[in-house]
Amino acid sequence: MTTSARGFAPLRLLDRAVERLEQGILVGGILAMALLNIANVISRNLLGGSMSFAEEANQGLIVLVTFMGLGYGVRRARHIRMSAFYDQLRGRARKALMTGIAAGTAALLLLLAWFAVVHVQQLYQSGTVTPALRVPVYLIQLSVPVGLLLGAAQYLLTVWRNLTTEGTWLSFTEPDVYHEAEPESASC
Amino acid sequence: MLILVVTVMLVLLALGFPMMVPLAGAALALLFGFFSGIQPALLVQQMVGGVQPVVLTAVPMFILAADIMTKGHTANRLLDLVDTFVRHLRGGLPITTAASCTLFGAVSGSTQATVVAMGAPLRPRLLKAGYRDSFVMALIINSSDIALLIPPSIGMIIYGVVAGVSVGELFIAGIGPGLLVLALFSLYCWMAARRQNIPREPRAGWGDRLRALRSASLPLGFPVIVVGGIYSGYFSPTEAAAVSVLYALILEVGVFRAVRLSEIPGIALSTGLITSVVFILVAAGAAFSWMISFAGIPDMVLGDFIQAAGDSPWLALAVICLAYFVGCMFVDPIVVILVLTPIFAPLIAASGLDPVHVGTLVVMQAAIGSATPPFGCDIFTAIAIFRRPYLDVIRGTPPFIAILAVATMLLIAFPSIALFLPNLLY
Numbered sequence: 313m314t315t316s317a318r319g320f321a322p323l324r325l326l327d328r329a330v331e332r333l334e335q336g337i338l339v340g341g342i343l344a345m346a347l348l349n350i351a352n353v354i355s356r357n358l359l360g361g362s363m364s365f366a367e368e369a370n371q372g373l374i375v376l377v378t379f380m381g382l383g384y385g386v387r388r389a390r391h392i393r394m395s396a397f398y399d400q401l402r403g404r405a406r407k408a409l410m411t412g413i414a415a416g417t418a419a420l421l422l423l424l425a426w427f428a429v430v431h432v433q434q435l436y437q438s439g440t441v442t443p444a445l446r447v448p449v450y451l452i453q454l455s456v457p458v459g460l461l462l463g464a465a466q467y468l469l470t471v472w473r474n475l476t477t478e479g480t481w482l483s484f485t486e487p488d489v490y491h492e493a494e495p496e497s498a499s500c
Numbered sequence: 501m502l503i504l505v506v507t508v509m510l511v512l513l514a515l516g517f518p519m520m521v522p523l524a525g526a527a528l529a530l531l532f533g534f535f536s537g538i539q540p541a542l543l544v545q546q547m548v549g550g551v552q553p554v555v556l557t558a559v560p561m562f563i564l565a566a567d568i569m570t571k572g573h574t575a576n577r578l579l580d581l582v583d584t585f586v587r588h589l590r591g592g593l594p595i596t597t598a599a600s601c602t603l604f605g606a607v608s609g610s611t612q613a614t615v616v617a618m619g620a621p622l623r624p625r626l627l628k629a630g631y632r633d634s635f636v637m638a639l640i641i642n643s644s645d646i647a648l649l650i651p652p653s654i655g656m657i658i659y660g661v662v663a664g665v666s667v668g669e670l671f672i673a674g675i676g677p678g679l680l681v682l683a684l685f686s687l688y689c690w691m692a693a694r695r696q697n698i699p700r701e702p703r704a705g706w707g708d709r710l711r712a713l714r715s716a717s718l719p720l721g722f723p724v725i726v727v728g729g730i731y732s733g734y735f736s737p738t739e740a741a742a743v744s745v746l747y748a749l750i751l752e753v754g755v756f757r758a759v760r761l762s763e764i765p766g767i768a769l770s771t772g773l774i775t776s777v778v779f780i781l782v783a784a785g786a787a788f789s790w791m792i793s794f795a796g797i798p799d800m801v802l803g804d805f806i807q808a809a810g811d812s813p814w815l816a817l818a819v820i821c822l823a824y825f826v827g828c829m830f831v832d833p834i835v836v837i838l839v840l841t842p843i844f845a846p847l848i849a850a851s852g853l854d855p856v857h858v859g860t861l862v863v864m865q866a867a868i869g870s871a872t873p874p875f876g877c878d879i880f881t882a883i884a885i886f887r888r889p890y891l892d893v894i895r896g897t898p899p900f901i902a903i904l905a906v907a908t909m910l911l912i913a914f915p916s917i918a919l920f921l922p923n924l925l926y
Contacts, residue, residue: 381780424547427541430541
């Protein structure tokens with residue numbers, strides 16, 4: 313943590329806790345998927361029958377990993393984007409564009425999170441359950457609005473970091489460092 | 501309507517928004533601008549539905565297997581094997597590079613993992629042998645792109661899901677074109693070695709070769725599982741992916757002891773992160789695809805051309821190839837596949853083309869485009885890994901792009917290069 317991050321201490325604590333949770337879900341989700349699919353192959357080939365719940369468990373895990381990993385991807389500044397124009401900018405302009413990108417993305421994710429809440433509410437009211445495990449579908453898809461909200465929260469934290477701390481920040485914790493090997497470094 | 505979608509996408513893309521924003525943003529713009537009667541929650545339903553096809557589970561499983569192997573010894577053992585058999589030929593070292601990248605592509609399916617695993621040990625040796633760096637870097641980038649064609653291929657899984665084509669058939673169809681590109685690259689390496697007047701390496705003795713073969717015999721089980729398992733109909737792609745993970749664990753943790761069990765959660769975290777980053781695009785792409793189909797945009801874009809395509813499938817193929825190639829020059833191949841596939845779907849249906857043939861061509865264009873300036877994404881992987889300036893990295897690429905263009909034309913003219921193997925089977 314940089315010294316400039318001191319003012320964020322209480323928030324940082326909460327953020328760390330959420331980060332741990334996201335990491336746990338990603339690790340658990342991927343390992344569970346691996347175990348489930350390996351067990352399913354063994355079951356189909358050696359015991360003669362697929363596990364009936366494997367398909368829906370896989371679908372649930374994929375949704376969980378996709379949406380709950382959204383915020384973690386923002387933290388690590390790993391979401392794929394085309395940065396050619398951004399890379400040409402320096403100093404204030406670069407910081408301003410990054411802040412704008414983070415704010416715009418946060419707004420879009422908040423909007424989608426709202427739609428996702430409506431979607432999950434409809435699932436709740438319909439009382440749909442999965443065919444094999446009889447799990448309510450709304451429970452599985454609860455990770456969609458939660459994940460979108462956590463993603464939006466990370467982008468909002470990025471905006472805040474950029475507004476309150478010097479330099480450009482790709483996320484709340486990742487500063488934007490110019491790579492020596494990048495093409496535009498020749499011009500600066 | 502069309503202008504609105506294109507403008508929203510291009511502006512958001514060019515400004516550098518994360519790729520999910522142009523996709524979801526364009527879908528939302530259409531929804532609010534023209535179809536306000538539709539419930540917005542349906543978009544979320546499409547997003548969730550987009551990541552639920554079971555075959556997509558194969559993506560994180562193949563990434564996990566590749567991540568375990570990249571930490572372990574598999575890459576080195578495969579490299580040693582090719583090296584002992586090929587290095588004494590003229591151009592032997594670059595041919596080793598191309599062949600090792602292909603072979604590692606057959607175990608990992610990730611272009612970037614291949615650049616790291618093969619580029620790092622081979623580039624210093626190629627430079628020491630006297631090859632020009634621009635040639636070496638272009639060789640590594642382009643050879644790694646063969647990994648996109650050779651099964652397992654993440655690009656093919658995504659294309660298969662979006663286009664509704666059998667992933668197993670696509671996997672098998674990628675082998676022929678992948679080997680064709682390897683053969684053409686090897687020919688160019690031979691010519692480059694002659695032109696740059698590079699002396700040959702000493703021939704490896706049979707003792708060394710047998711030792712390398714024994715040491716690589718277990719890693720060679722991966723292509724057997726993936727290709728053999730799918731080809732024989734024993735495994736679905738998802739099952740082959742799960743078995744790859746099990747095999748990678750047994751090999752690297754149990755047999756080679758190159759990866760400790762305590763490292764597995766860290767590897768799973770990295771796999772989970774990449775999975776989420778890719779699948780959020782698949783989710784946003786599904787919403788986008790649903791919205792533009794609902795709005796009839798593919799018809800607007802291609803219009804009369806769809807009618808014409810029925811009479812001239814060649815023209816249709818050329819247009820499809822050009823569109824994917826140009827797209828991948830600027831944007832990540834997965835995004836290009838997600839955006840263009842639903843637009844071209846009616847064209848492919850009307851032209852009567854074999855969707856598996858089209859799929860291999862599309863993935864080949866993705867491979868070429870990703871290594872092509874200005875913004876092919878592999879160029880930036882190479883800049884990061886080799887720490888060389890942009891211009892140095894791209895200087896050697898034109899001959900490789902020309903070779904890949906020739907391979908594309910051959911594949912258009914002779915579909916059996918791709919379809920021979922799956923036709924035997926399906």
